[in-house]
Amino acid sequence: MRALLIxxxxxxxxxxxxxxxxxAFFLILCTLVPFGVGPDAAMLSPIAPGILxxxxxxxxxxxxxxxxxxxxxxxxxxxxxxxxxxxxxxVAVKAAAHWLTTGLPLTLAAPIFALLLHLPGAATGDLVxxxxxxxxxxxxxxxxxxxxxxxxxxxxxxxxxxxxxLYVPTLIFGAEIVxxxxxxADAASPLALLAGITLLSAALIPFxxxxxxxxxxx
Amino acid sequence: xxxxxxRDLAVARGGMRVAEGISFTLDPGKALILRxxxxxxxxxxxxxxxxxxxxxxxxxxxxxDSLAYAxxxxxxxxxxxVAENLRFWASIFxxxxxxxxxxxxxxxxxxxxxxxxxxxxxxxRLGLARLLVTGRLVWLLDExxxxxxxxxxxxxxxxxxxxxxxxxxxxxxSHIDLGLPEAEMLDLTPHRAAPRGANAVPAGFNEAxx
Numbered sequence: 001m002r003a004l005l006i007x008x009x010x011x012x013x014x015x016x017x018x019x020x021x022x023x024a025f026f027l028i029l030c031t032l033v034p035f036g037v038g039p040d041a042a043m044l045s046p047i048a049p050g051i052l053x054x055x056x057x058x059x060x061x062x063x064x065x066x067x068x069x070x071x072x073x074x075x076x077x078x079x080x081x082x083x084x085x086x087x088x089x090x091v092a093v094k095a096a097a098h099w100l101t102t103g104l105p106l107t108l109a110a111p112i113f114a115l116l117l118h119l120p121g122a123a124t125g126d127l128v129x130x131x132x133x134x135x136x137x138x139x140x141x142x143x144x145x146x147x148x149x150x151x152x153x154x155x156x157x158x159x160x161x162x163x164x165x166l167y168v169p170t171l172i173f174g175a176e177i178v179x180x181x182x183x184x185a186d187a188a189s190p191l192a193l194l195a196g197i198t199l200l201s202a203a204l205i206p207f208x209x210x211x212x213x214x215x216x217x218x
Numbered sequence: 219x220x221x222x223x224x225r226d227l228a229v230a231r232g233g234m235r236v237a238e239g240i241s242f243t244l245d246p247g248k249a250l251i252l253r254x255x256x257x258x259x260x261x262x263x264x265x266x267x268x269x270x271x272x273x274x275x276x277x278x279x280x281x282x283d284s285l286a287y288a289x290x291x292x293x294x295x296x297x298x299x300v301a302e303n304l305r306f307w308a309s310i311f312x313x314x315x316x317x318x319x320x321x322x323x324x325x326x327x328x329x330x331x332x333x334x335x336x337x338x339x340x341x342x343r344l345g346l347a348r349l350l351v352t353g354r355l356v357w358l359l360d361e362x363x364x365x366x367x368x369x370x371x372x373x374x375x376x377x378x379x380x381x382x383x384x385x386x387x388x389x390x391x392s393h394i395d396l397g398l399p400e401a402e403m404l405d406l407t408p409h410r411a412a413p414r415g416a417n418a419v420p421a422g423f424n425e426a427x428x
Binding site (some may be wrong): 007017073078079081082083 | 265268269270271272283285286287289290291292293294295297298302305306307309310311312348
């Protein structure tokens with residue numbers, strides 16, 4: 001399992017691996033929004049939590065179809081399915097690798113991008129915390145969508161449509177944490193709900209995605 | 219004690235039976251070559267035995283964790299080097315070194331090359347080297363000699379023979395002569411599934427929930 005994680009991380013960071021794609025998209029979005037709505041802090045500050053979370057979510061979405069599609073194309077998924085590690089573990093490891101190459105860099109870079117959007121300084125901690133807790137759920141839910149659409153050509157569009165509704169609760173609670181942080185309110189309850197979504201995804205999705213993969217490999 | 223026993227097996231592709239009534243056993247040290255025209259179900263049979271899809275009917279008996287499957291596609295990552303590709307599969311299957319597998323398929327000189335720069339035949343050899351690091355006893359090979367030249371086919375014949383000598387077994391779908399005169403043949407042509415009239419439509423949606 002560690003070998004699979006190391007392989008996926010290595011593939012993501014080598015040429016053509018797509019590492020940095022999500023981060024670049026996030027940067028572009030956060031740079032363009034002030035041009036679109038105007039650089040006025042009074043205008044940007046209230047919408048910054050939402051923009052940052054929507055940006056993080058869309059950045060995650062960009063690289064989802066790579067989770068299984070590349071392994072399916074070159075035949076490694078068939079070979080992994082017949083390997084001595086359970087398919088559920090393959091899903092969990094690949095979702096973890098996706099998070100390490102997209103969710104984690106986004107979380108770490110978010111405080112810098114928050115400056116571009118005039119996010120109140122007091123909310124920076126909440127932003128990092130909410131992304132740290134919430135982005136694993138994005139990778140896990142995305143792994144489920146990727147498993148459902150793995151055999152399809154041009155499955156990316158269907159994948160986005162399947163995954164977006166599943167992302168909505170994560171987005172609502174994630175952005176709410178940051179919004180409450182910005183106005184100095186208590187964010188404990190959305191934080192607990194967001195953590196609940198992530199834990200539930202981590203517990204259930206490896207099984208659901210592995211079942212979807214088994215059907216798609218037939 | 220046979221390593222793989224198949225009894226009255228029927229296999230389906232896309233919900234349609236392609237071959238049925240297949241029975242054979244595979245004993246240690248034996249190779250069985252599957253023959254038959256395109257579409258008769260050789261690949262489907264191998265995938266069914268490998269556990270990638272359920273049989274339509276019949277039984278497959280095998281020891282757990284004894285099968286290694288090699289498909290048409292080699293499962294190589296072009297951004298990784300030859301040694302990295304092989305080392306990955308070695309650690310997945312809990313094997314130690316990869317040097318023996320590299321030298322058995324004459325890949326030692328290419329170990330540091332990215333797999334993406336290999337020729338088709340070299341990629342195939344790397345895909346076959348993967349079998350050696352699995353440490354599995356029964357090899358299920360789907361057209362293993364595609365894009366191999368005459369020398370590489372001979373090399374592959376030696377690898378198979380060495381595997382059989384050490385108590386392994388192989389089930390090979392192949393059209394060409396592998397230089398294994400001792401191997402048995404199984405022609406799937408007589409096992410072609412009988413047409414089923416109105417029922418012979420792909421099951422599709424219902425199959426997923428059946």
